[in-house]
Structures are given as C-alpha cells and as structure tokens.
Amino acid sequence: GENVEQHPSTLSVQEGDSAVIKCTYSDSASNYFPWYKQELGKRPQLIIDIRSNVGEKKDQRIAVTLNKTAKHFSLHITETQPEDSAVYFCAAGGLTGGGNKLTFGTGTQLKVEL
Amino acid sequence: NAGVTQTPKFRVLKTGQSMTLLCAQDMNHEYMYWYRQDPGMGLRLIHYSVGEGTTAKGEVPDGYNVSRLKKQNFLLGLESAAPSQTSVYFCASSYSRGGYNEQFFGPGTRLTVL
Numbered sequence: 001g002e003n004v005e006q007h008p009s010t011l012s013v014q015e016g017d018s019a020v021i022k023c024t025y026s027d028s029a030s031n032y033f034p035w036y037k038q039e040l041g042k043r044p045q046l047i048i049d050i051r052s053n054v055g056e057k058k059d060q061r062i063a064v065t066l067n068k069t070a071k072h073f074s075l076h077i078t079e080t081q082p083e084d085s086a087v088y089f090c091a092a093g094g095l096t097g098g099g100n101k102l103t104f105g106t107g108t109q110l111k112v113e114l
Numbered sequence: 115n116a117g118v119t120q121t122p123k124f125r126v127l128k129t130g131q132s133m134t135l136l137c138a139q140d141m142n143h144e145y146m147y148w149y150r151q152d153p154g155m156g157l158r159l160i161h162y163s164v165g166e167g168t169t170a171k172g173e174v175p176d177g178y179n180v181s182r183l184k185k186q187n188f189l190l191g192l193e194s195a196a197p198s199q200t201s202v203y204f205c206a207s208s209y210s211r212g213g214y215n216e217q218f219f220g221p222g223t224r225l226t227v228l
Contacts, residue, residue: 001173009154032214043204043219044157051214089156093214099145099164100214101172104156 002027004092006105013080014113021108023090024072030092033066033073034102038087047088048075080112115140118220120205126226127195135190135223137205144210146188147172147217148180150201157204163188164210195227 003026013019025033031052036044050057050064050073057064061080066073077084087109091102121136137146144165149157159172161180169180177199179191188207192199202224206217 006156034214034216043221045219046216049214049216091157099147099162099170100208100210100217101147101159101162102217103173104158106154106156 002030002092002094002103004090004103004105006090006108008108009106010109010111012111012113015080015082017080019075019077019080019084019110019112021075021088021090021110022072023074023092023105024070025092025103026071027092027094028068028071029094032093032100032102033064034091034093035062035064035075036089036091036104038089038107040086044089077110080110082112082114085110085112117141118205118207118218120203120220120223122223123221124224126228127192128228129196131195132191132193133195133225134192135203135205135225137188137190137207137220138186139188139205139207139218140186141207141209141218142185143207143218144185145208145217146182147206147208148178148188148190149204149206150174150199151204151222152201160190160203195225197227199225200227201225 034049090105163182205220209215
C-alpha cells in the first residue's frame with residue numbers, strides 16, 4: 001500500500017518568515033495530494049490540494065509543489081502569521097480500489113513565534 | 115447545514131466493554147470514512163464506505179466493525195474495547211463524482227479505554 005513520509009515533525013519560525021513542509025510518497029499510482037490543517041482540539045480542514053497533472057498551485061500565502069518523478073510534494077507558507085500555528089498533514093490518494101482513499105503523513109507541528 | 119457530526123464527543127470505557135460511535139452527514143455524500151488519530155501517527159483509515167449498504171477495510175481495521183444502513187449515517191463499533199483503542203476517532207465524508215473531492219471531517223470523538 002501507499003506510504004507517506006512527512007518532515008519535519010516540528011517547525012518553529014518567526015512571524016513573517018516562510019515555512020516549508022515536505023512529503024514523499026511511495027505509490028506511483030497516487031494522483032491526488034491534499035494538505036490539511038488541524039488546530040488544537042479541532043477537526044482537520046483542507047487548505048489546498050494538487051492533482052498530478054499540475055506541478056504547482058498557489059492560493060494567497062499558501063502554495064504546493066509536486067514532483068511526480070521524485071515522488072515528493074511540498075507545502076510553502078509565506079509571510080507566516082500566529083494564526084498559522086497548527087499541525088499540518090499531507091496526504092496522498094489514488095483511485096485504485098475505489099473510495100478515493102487517502103494515506104496521511106504523520107503531521108508537522110508548526111509554531112509561528114512573535 | 116450541520117456538515118459532519120459525531121456522537122458522542124467523549125467516552126470512557128473499561129476493557130472488554132462495547133460501544134458504537136455514530137457519524138452523520140447532511141451533504142448527501144456517497145463516501146464516508148472512519149479514521150483514528152494517535153500522537154505522532156497522523157490519521158489512519160479504519161474502515162470506509164462507498165455507498166449505502168457497502169463497507170470496506172482500511173489500514174487498521176482489526177477490532178472494529180462498521181455499518182452503513184442509511185446513506186447519511188456511518189457507525190463504528192467496538193465489540194470488546196482494549197486499551198490500544200484509546201484514541202481520537204474522526205469520521206469524514208466526500209462526494210464521489212469527478213475524481214477526488216475534499217473530505218469533510220467531523221469534530222471527533224475522544225475515547226479512553228481503561
């Protein structure tokens with residue numbers, strides 16, 4: 001099955017700096033890569049996703065890049081703000097077997113310091 | 115719309131007891147999922163359903179059973195709870211059409227097995 005590795009497990013940045021979180025996946029059939037943000041005690045919420053026919057996608061301060069050859073994708077947050085502090089999860093999914101299942105990474109605790 | 119709701123929010127069980135977690139969604143989604151979240155391990159898929167009356171095993175199905183008798187509800191059962199099942203359980207749902215779609219998560223159920 002699919003295996004998703006995520007690094008780093010914790011990340012501390014100064015407000016206004018950029019943050020980068022990286023993930024690798026193992027199954028070349030995966031073609032959907034979402035990123036979820038989970039604030040303390042809350043549910044995960046989708047912040048951005050990318051499909052395998054696209055190499056980069058941007059939404060305001062958030063961007064995701066995908067390298068299918070190397071099987072890795074990254075989340076970039078620019079001009080970080082205190083409200084960006086949360087746990088971020090990457091995931092990978094493929095249509096094999098039905099159900100649009102996702103395999104999640106182990107999460108990155110991002111702390112934005114004032 | 116309430117989105118995805120879960121009942122109960124918290125529960126403490128003794129080893130060997132049984133319980134059922136209820137997930138309900140009012141978005142007319144075909145796909146529904148049960149995950150467990152443990153520290154440092156991300157979200158792991160327990161079981162999922164691609165439609166009313168159908169269920170399938172995910173990554174960590176042992177010790178759990180599920181049922182989807184109605185499209186809007188997905189039940190997760192623990193027949194004989196074990197301390198290893200102490201976790202936060204999240205339900206999610208998504209549309210099935212047009213390839214991959216966002217998974218919407220419920221607020222979670224925090225389960226402790228003593």
